[in-house]
Amino acid sequence: MAEKSFKYVILGGGVSAGYAAREFANQGVQPGELAIISRESVAPYERAALSKGYLFPEGASRQRLPSFHVCAGAGWEILLPEWYEEKGISLIMNTEIVEADVASKTLISAAGEAFKYNVLIIATGSTVLRLSDCGLRGANAKNIFYLRDIDEAEQISQAIDAKKTGKAVVIGGGYIAVEISASLSMNNLDVTMVFPEPWCMPRLFTAGIAAFYEGYYKNKGIKIIKGTVAIGFEAHPNGEVKNVLLADGRALEADIVAVGVGAMPTTTLFYWQLKEEVGGIKTDAFLRTNVPDVYAIGDVSSFHCKIYDDVRRVEHVDHARRSAEQAVKAIYASEQGTTIEEYDYLPFFYSKTFDLSWQFYGDNVGETVLFGDPDPKSPTHKFGQYWIDNGKVVGVFLESGTVEETEAIALVARVQPAALSMDEMAKQGIYFALGISGHSGVSITVKGLKKTHSGLPYSP
Incomplete structure (x- = not known):
């Protein structure tokens, strides 16, 4: 050997x-x-x-x-x-x-x-978790895709080119499913999302945040079916997927199925x-x-x-x-025989779809306060949310922020400053974070907040 x-x-x-x-x-x-x-x-x-x-x-x-x-x-x-x-x-x-x-x-x-x-x-x-491993009937039909590596991405890309203006069903409402849905829609496919949760990305999003993205996606023509799951698939004689069968009795016509149900x-x-x-x-x-x-x-x-x-x-x-x-x-x-500092990680998530771009820093626990304009039809898309736990701001979400604003919410999540009243937090909105960061006359230096040439911990 x-x-x-x-x-x-x-x-x-x-x-x-x-x-x-x-x-x-x-x-x-x-x-x-x-x-x-x-x-x-x-x-x-x-x-x-x-x-x-x-x-x-x-x-x-x-x-x-x-x-x-x-x-x-x-x-x-x-x-x-x-x-x-x-x-x-x-x-x-x-x-x-x-x-x-x-x-x-x-x-x-x-x-x-x-x-x-x-x-x-x-x-x-x-x-990735595969529906075929769960025993779903017809889950091995052609044009049912998962996305974990570049070979799978290329298969989806080729199917998009072959099925232009066709129907796509995305199974799942998490991170990958939300991003794939946007990409399929940008390719002029008729997209339907199906997931069992009450709103998309429930591990991070609150109902208020999710309402914006679901409304925005609907305005882009993406249909959203919540509260049910796929239980099987029907295929054409050539082996390609034909219908997605749902637990609520519906059958969704599909030329492409993308599955994002976890990993x-x-x-x-x-x-x-x-x-x-x-x-x-x-x-x-x-x-x-x-x-x-x-x-x-x-x-x-x-x-x-x-x-x-x-x-x-x-x-x-x-x-x-x-x-x-x-x-x-x-x-x-x-x-x-030397030492380095311990791993001091500040949780950070981000996503970009259509002309949207959000960032989240910190922990999504405690009470929440929404600020800005979370109307899906808003011309600026500018809104955010604070998470407040034990009187401290522990997490911040921001859609369509500037570099300066993104730096500010990262700092707030790191230093966990004392929160104001809920009404005042909503009223101040992003200016609360900008004040903490020093952009409004307050300066706080935080050990361990790593920055690069872009000013951000990492460029999304």
Whole structure:
């Protein structure tokens, strides 16, 4: 059995892997020391582009590689395949690891190759939940799509081109489903969203926030069916999907079906070897697992969230980038006998659809107060919401904010200032955050609020 050895191995080829590779280069990794092992066929890329730019119609900022290889999402140098070669980093692509033994520090591929390592970074990301795994009748029909990698995005893109002006059904009301619905609508498909929850994106959105986006989507011609689920599919004789069957008895005609009903962290290789917590591989403030020289980053890592003093697992590109950098810095600090600051992550989520762009920082717990103009027909789309817990502002959402305003809400979520009365918070709106940030004469310096050349923690 063939065997290759590396000082460092990154298992997985997604966003985290690319940003980890960049930090390895910054730390002075030597040629031949680092390998990235990935089942994908291309170098790490910004996965967030798949539900947005990759599916855009021609002439509407459609994105294709190499434009969104990492680190395009942070506004840094794009790491093309040649970059890895120049740095002496081995890209081992189209390789699926089927066995991992952390005791012997060995990974085994489906082809029987053995990869030995001194230090392992697990960056395996998440795997989408598939309706076929739930036993739904007809779920293997053609033109039923999921979106996790670039190959799946390309399949959807080709189906869009083949089914122009056709009917699309999006199953799910979460992050990916909302973004895919917008992209399909931009391609002039007749789009219907179906989800069981009372409003879209309930893990983050309140009813007030969701009402804006649902109203805006309806104004774009997207139909929304809530409170029911798909229970099966009917297909044409050629195998392509024909109808989506709903639990409420309706049958929706469909030329394309996109499914976004969630994902699970890809941790099965390490069952019984690494400790897990809240659904992911348990790590400490330096992304270290319970086994020496094994780290976990991105979707698969459960980490101590210092600002809230609890354990979380975050599925978002921002955490993928930051945790990757933290782990690599921790690896080198350990080797050099030095220390680094603990991982101090401020939860951050964002999305862009149509001409909308929102950001959220902090924690969505406690009472809420909506401010601005949340009318879906508003010409500015400018509105937001504060979350107030135990008298402090702990989370802020803002649609269509400026760079200055986005910096301000990030700072508010970090410092958690005392809230005013609900009426006054609603009245002041974004000016409350601007005042805290110093743009209105108040200045607060916060240790650990990382900024880049763009002024933001990372450029969306």
